[in-house]
Amino acid sequence: MLSINNLHVKLEEEDKEILKGVDLTVEAGKVHAIMGPNGSGKSTLSYVLSGRDGYEVTDGSATLDGDDLLELEPEERAAAGLFLAFQYPVEIPGVGNMTFLRTAVNAQRKARGEEELSAGDFLKLVREKAKALKIDADMLMRPVNVGFSGGEKKRNEILQMAMLEPRMCILDETDSGLDVDAMKLVSEGVNALRNEGRGFLVITHYQRLLDHIKPDVVHIMADGKIVKSGGPELALEVENNGYGDILAEVA
């Protein structure tokens, strides 16, 4: 499904290479996790895949079901089924959360040549999905992410994911800033979306999210590269011993 080959990325503004040859394949129906020290390039990878400005791909490729992602505008990537739950969700004063969701859902439907959702159907769908994430009417009416707590922002990301039903979901540190209850809500939201057609790439620092969202494969990223891949036990190893041993071993 998602296939990344030898991806090299530098900053547009300065001569600083951040991704130094990333290789990664996420199959449909699988959950892959990426762990790694701060500054290793995890967020950069998620931004480059979703099309944010400021990065230059100097080598390699990234495709979603064979389509060259790097050629597409961010909105085209979204319509193709890619979704990024942001590490730092953006506040948009003046744009109501509901308007934002409806605009996004209908824009994607339109891009795919599908009918727009009627106001009634949309409302029904939002209410149902929001309820599962304990997002109340007030949060839906407020401007996007404005005045939301850390946990509310992350739940709002999962609500967007649930509404948009992407095929490939990237979650960047969705667990950071969550208390135990919120972690459970978010994980349930993600697990509810797991099916054989959908791939997940879960970026996290901590084993505890992976207790809830069981990964099929765990990758360790360091200094812009995937340095080790393995099963769920790799996450436990990180939890117990930190990154030191693994990094020493591959150095």
Next chain:
Amino acid sequence: MAHAQTKFDVTEARLADVSLPRGGRWITEAREAALARLRAMGLPGRRDEYWKFTRPDTLISADVPEAAVFDPQEAPVFDDLDKLLIVFVDGVFDADASSDLSGEGIEIERLATAGEADIHWAKDTYGVLEARGQTPVHRPLAAWNTAFATDGIVVRVTDKVSRPINMRYLHKDPTSDAILHHVVRVESGAEVTLLETGPAAARFNKSMEVDVAAGGAFHHIRSQGRDHERRAATHIFARLGTESVFKSFTLTANGVLTRNEAFIEIMGDDAVAHIAGAALGDGDFHHDDTVFITHDAVNCESRQVFKKVLRNGAVGTFQGKILVKAGAQKTDGYQISQSLLLDDDAQFLAKPELEIYADDVACSHGSTSGAIDEEALFYLRSRGVPAGEAADLLVLAFLAEAIDEIERDDIADDIRGRLEGWLARHRS
């Protein structure tokens, strides 16, 4: 050698070409007084501090710069509303196109008719509020208007009137030079909504004096028309009584030169005055909001909310003042002027001012200039919203605080629709 012309020379030269219109006693007196005021202050000149952001030349010249007549190819603003329609074509009342000028709780007359009488209730307002507005800052174009206007409407509202009055200003002659003067008196406990729409003329000088008695409410929503080359200098003079409400919103899309002045005096306790504007300019566009609000009573609230979206060399300016007189305790004054610059060529100049002589007041003001938030834009696009639509959404969010000043939802919806239309036509 010719000596440099002063603005008084310019004024006398302009006055040599014109003479005061004929009329009944009350209006002749008002016109003569206005002419004397005008002579004493002179037409605006480039050195005048109050005109430092905006060149007055083309607003006072003997020749009217031509303005092509524009066909917007859409229904007029507020076309669908149930309203009392009053049509002016290049500044001249068009009886055939207008509604019957009568309604429950309201008396409407043409200024031309009211001005024929020897005595008229309008004499207590016509030119009176304008004259009050000449201190501390001169507004000579308004004095010109009082002296030379022959048309407009004179309205007395005696009850709560739900059906809005809509003045529709059509522009058909590319060199028309229109002057209109309206007087609105809202009696105690009465309420009215006044809508103004359309480009009006190649050059338009419009003045409106609004007297709101105790407990009265005046709502004003205006859309200035999309003719690119039109010019306008408008004034609103308002005097507010105890517990009265004054709310005004203006949408300006296009127009090579627009100066909208407002002078609002809050004279009665517990009154509320809100004035807001949304201006959209792409290219040859200069838009000036000049507002002066005086608090002269206790426990009153005023809000000034002005937002401008500018691109491609468009210029927006704002001069806004809150004056709180001694004794005007518990004043709540708010002023915000902001511009969204869609490229590096656009420009916004602002002069916010507070002058406060009472100690128990809460006044705030702010002015900002900024670009589209790239982070927000990317966030929207990452959710599948195309770049153009995403930018429009952010522009509308920027304008929301001004549009929120419109109380009636159906009116706000029409204005919002016009904004969306303009944005869709002016994408990069």
